[in-house]
Amino acid sequence: MPNPLRIAGIGANLGGIRGDFDAVRIQMNALIALGAEVVECYASDLGVVADARLIPGRVAELREICAERPLAVTLHAPIPIDFMDRENIDLHRRAARVSVELAAEIGAGIVVIHAGRTHPDIWAREADGLLAFERDELSAIGDFAVETGVRVALENISPNPAVIAGRLTSYSLDPAALARQLALLDHPGVTGCLDYSHANQGAGLLGLDPIAGARAMAPLTGHIHISEASGRPSIPSVAAQHDWLYFGIGDMHAPLGSGCMDLDALADVSQVLPGTFAILELQGHARAMLGDSLDRLRAFAGRVNALAEAA
Numbered sequence: 109m110p111n112p113l114r115i116a117g118i119g120a121n122l123g124g125i126r127g128d129f130d131a132v133r134i135q136m137n138a139l140i141a142l143g144a145e146v147v148e149c150y151a152s153d154l155g156v157v158a159d160a161r162l163i164p165g166r167v168a169e170l171r172e173i174c175a176e177r178p179l180a181v182t183l184h185a186p187i188p189i190d191f192m193d194r195e196n197i198d199l200h201r202r203a204a205r206v207s208v209e210l211a212a213e214i215g216a217g218i219v220v221i222h223a224g225r226t227h228p229d230i231w232a233r234e235a236d237g238l239l240a241f242e243r244d245e246l247s248a249i250g251d252f253a254v255e256t257g258v259r260v261a262l263e264n265i266s267p268n269p270a271v272i273a274g275r276l277t278s279y280s281l282d283p284a285a286l287a288r289q290l291a292l293l294d295h296p297g298v299t300g301c302l303d304y305s306h307a308n309q310g311a312g313l314l315g316l317d318p319i320a321g322a323r324a325m326a327p328l329t330g331h332i333h334i335s336e337a338s339g340r341p342s343i344p345s346v347a348a349q350h351d352w353l354y355f356g357i358g359d360m361h362a363p364l365g366s367g368c369m370d371l372d373a374l375a376d377v378s379q380v381l382p383g384t385f386a387i388l389e390l391q392g393h394a395r396a397m398l399g400d401s402l403d404r405l406r407a408f409a410g411r412v413n414a415l416a417e418a419a
Contacts, residue, residue, distance in 0.1 A: 119146030127155025192224030299330030312339025
């Protein structure tokens with residue numbers, strides 16, 4: 109039966125695997141010991157795909173690792189997949205399709221894909237056409253996902269260095285715009301992935317209200333990514349992620365409780381779809397704070413669920 113809770117489980121991403129399945133086992137076991145219910149794997153880090161095709165022996169070993177552990181699994185497809193890159197769309201289609209295949213093989217119910225992006229000049233001329241093109245691509249991969257028992261979760265992106273430098277932009281810097289795109293698509297195989305940190309960064313860049321953005325996207329959200337970020341853009345002279353955390357800029361992936369974001373206010377507007385998983389995204393420089401952040405994420409999920417029950 110479907111889980112009636114809005115947030116049905118919490119967990120975290122794997123960090124820095126580089127194809128080492130012993131590291132996968134160790135990190136999954138650590139998550140279990142911390143009380144997590146979910147783990148998210150980054151597809152390109154697993155060493156199970158080459159030339160957009162599964163490597164059968166490696167996939168079989170990963171499938172066994174996942175099946176032996178009491179963790180739900182989700183999969184983050186390669187970040188470079190871009191359904192607005194019309195010139196190279198065949199490459200993106202292949203990468204997305206094999207990501208769905210991989211998810212089905214290892215029992216992952218969600219495949220996260222980042223929303224489309226393009227050069228600001230192209231966006232200014234062709235926004236409607238690009239959005240329609242992306243919807244067509246999402247509909248196709250969504251059909252395949254339904255066939256395999258998987259859902260695609262379209263994620264709002266962060267203002268990464270290419271965005272800050274003016275080389276790229278994305279409508280999804282505003283989660284409300286991503287919500288509109290998902291509503292127009294209206295596909296059973298595609299849901300939203302609300303990344304609160306990315307949303308806070310987008311709000312800082314564009315002068316938006318991150319609480320309003322979360323409220324707009326929540327009803328279309330079936331997957332959550334969370335860490336903290338100040339919302340201040342990165343600068344070219346500070347390029348490493350652990351330095352972003354130190355300086356308080358860019359995609360910090362800071363532990364929960366850092367004080368960068370009002371988690372209670374976000375929880376109060378996050379009436380996401382029932383059965384949603386919430387994934388804590390901490391990188392190597394912050395993994396030592398994983399346990400405390402998971403405790404805080406459990407409290408966040410509890411607040412979301414309690415508000416839904418009281419409504």
